[in-house]
Amino acid sequence: MNQKRKIRILVAKPGLDGHDRGARIIARTYRDAGFEVVYSGLHQTPEEVVQAAIQEDVDMIGLSSLAGAHMYLFPRVVELLHEKGADDIVVCGGGIFPEEDIPKLKKAGIKELFTPGTPLDKVVKWVEENVKPRG
Amino acid sequence: MDIAEKIISGDIRSVARLIRDIDDNVPGSREVLKDLYPSTGKAYVVGITGSPGVGKSTLVDQMVTHLRADGKTVGVLAVDPTSPFSGGAILGDRVRMQRHSMDEGVFIRSMATRGYFGGITQSTRSAIDVLDAMGKDCIIVETVGVGQDEIDIVQSADTTIIVLVPGMGDDVQALKAGILEIGNIFVINKADREGADRTVNDIRLMIEMDEKRYKDGWKPPILTAQAVFDKGIIEILDEIDKHRKHLESSAKIQSMRKYEKVRNDLSEMIKDKIIRDVFDEIINSGEFETTLQSIIKGETDPYTACDTIVSKKLKKGAA
Ligand SMILES: Nc1nc2c(ncn2[C@@H]2O[C@H](COP(=O)(O)OP(=O)(O)OP(=O)(O)O)[C@@H](O)[C@H]2O)c(=O)[nH]1
Ligand SMILES: [Mg+2]
Numbered sequence: 001m002n003q004k005r006k007i008r009i010l011v012a013k014p015g016l017d018g019h020d021r022g023a024r025i026i027a028r029t030y031r032d033a034g035f036e037v038v039y040s041g042l043h044q045t046p047e048e049v050v051q052a053a054i055q056e057d058v059d060m061i062g063l064s065s066l067a068g069a070h071m072y073l074f075p076r077v078v079e080l081l082h083e084k085g086a087d088d089i090v091v092c093g094g095g096i097f098p099e100e101d102i103p104k105l106k107k108a109g110i111k112e113l114f115t116p117g118t119p120l121d122k123v124v125k126w127v128e129e130n131v132k133p134r135g
Numbered sequence: 136m137d138i139a140e141k142i143i144s145g146d147i148r149s150v151a152r153l154i155r156d157i158d159d160n161v162p163g164s165r166e167v168l169k170d171l172y173p174s175t176g177k178a179y180v181v182g183i184t185g186s187p188g189v190g191k192s193t194l195v196d197q198m199v200t201h202l203r204a205d206g207k208t209v210g211v212l213a214v215d216p217t218s219p220f221s222g223g224a225i226l227g228d229r230v231r232m233q234r235h236s237m238d239e240g241v242f243i244r245s246m247a248t249r250g251y252f253g254g255i256t257q258s259t260r261s262a263i264d265v266l267d268a269m270g271k272d273c274i275i276v277e278t279v280g281v282g283q284d285e286i287d288i289v290q291s292a293d294t295t296i297i298v299l300v301p302g303m304g305d306d307v308q309a310l311k312a313g314i315l316e317i318g319n320i321f322v323i324n325k326a327d328r329e330g331a332d333r334t335v336n337d338i339r340l341m342i343e344m345d346e347k348r349y350k351d352g353w354k355p356p357i358l359t360a361q362a363v364f365d366k367g368i369i370e371i372l373d374e375i376d377k378h379r380k381h382l383e384s385s386a387k388i389q390s391m392r393k394y395e396k397v398r399n400d401l402s403e404m405i406k407d408k409i410i411r412d413v414f415d416e417i418i419n420s421g422e423f424e425t426t427l428q429s430i431i432k433g434e435t436d437p438y439t440a441c442d443t444i445v446s447k448k449l450k451k452g453a454a
Contacts, residue, residue, distance in 0.1 A: 055242055
């Protein structure tokens with residue numbers, strides 16, 4: 001039988017800040033790389049993000065953030081995944097954050113962080129190398 | 136508990152995972168579907184289709200709210216097309232339904248068509264079975280209607296709703312053959328915009344010109360709605376109920392529908408299996424490539440090559 005595991009990614013933007021242009025760009029980039037992207041929009045709580053990730057059975061969550069609350073929101077998502085026994089879902093972040101936050105976020109379980117300076121093909125390559133469709 | 140038992144007991148992770156395995160064509164998933172089949176057939180399936188952007192997801196979101204207020208549990212399958220270029224997809228319907236994600240009585244799943252034919256794929260049909268077996272009272276399937284896809288949904292849905300927007304009367308004329316055949320309910324959404332009444336009339340006219348189609352006694356109602364403002368939703372749900380009662384009112388309709396459904400499910404399943412097990416294997420085989428080269432070099436013709444490859448494959452049998 002032909003088996004084609006496809007990488008599924010949830011792109012979400014927790015928190016209250018503004019627009020979702022960045023999230024949309026990354027969603028399109030992932031689609032063009034052959035991934036299935038579930039886009040769940042703006043203003044979500046970490047609880048909602050995790051619930052969506054579980055219902056959609058994604059391999060990775062890409063969190064997008066522009067201002068501020070990432071130090072709370074991102075680790076909270078990791079924590080909730082752990083509570084649900086879904087630690088196998090890789091969590092990444094994208095957006096604008098102070099340099100010094102990056103090691104802290106990584107320590108909190110965010111696997112990788114992308115900033116506006118990261119070339120999109122690098123992001124795709126990272127996903128291909130680090131996210132395996134779960135089987 | 137085995138996987139099937141977990142699903143029947145409503146375990147969300149098992150449900151989510153099985154749908155994934157079905158989509159990825161993992162052999163074991165078929166075995167689970169076999170075990171689940173006796174537990175299916177209880178949910179009421181509503182199909183919602185229409186052109187891109189007419190407000191299908193917004194409608195679904197509102198319908199879910201009302202169904203939940205009635206105490207019904209709901210499953211939503213939102214199907215979007217796979218990009219033919221990359222094989223990837225953006226599944227964006229969830230954005231409109233996000234407020235239900237914390238509600239245990241609602242399960243929402245986005246699916247990509249992943250190629251092959253039409254909007255309702257075998258995976259979607261199987262996913263309906265899974266949500267049915269997990270005990271959802273109502274399953275709503277959203278597909279983007281482009282020609283064939285709209286027709287596909289009918290076979291899997293008990294009630295099919297076609298969503299249009301004001302000013303689409305002319306398009307309907309063009310789509311007539313497909314669209315009017317399949318709608319059990321027509322909804323003109325975005326009725327806050329100009330021209331809703333005219334579109335209602337246009338469609339009514341087309342339906343009335345074709346009376347003979349309604350010999351089973353159901354004449355499709357045409358409703359207006361403003362999904363973003365939660366207007367007209369209760370009326371839609373009422374019509375779904377009426378249609379359901381209509382279907383259940385006569386043993387003849389029921390047995391005819393059952394026959395049609397089983398016939399369609401089985402023939403689609405066979406088609407799907409042949410494509411996956413036979414077609415895909417041929418296309419991905421080395422022999423296919425060498426045959427292409429021989430045709431290009433003029434050593435054989437595609438007619439002969441096709442007959443040879445297919446009869447050889449069929450003799451060997453599918454995996
Ligand atoms: N004016 C108006 N806008 C509406 C109405 N219902 C939905 N919309 C808007 O129409 C846009 C598309 O709505 P969706 O629900 O995403 O439409 P859809 O048919 O699911 O779209 P696709 O899944 O992309 O095909 C959104 O911006 C909605 O807010 C309505 O009744 N009136
Ligand atoms: Mg939609």
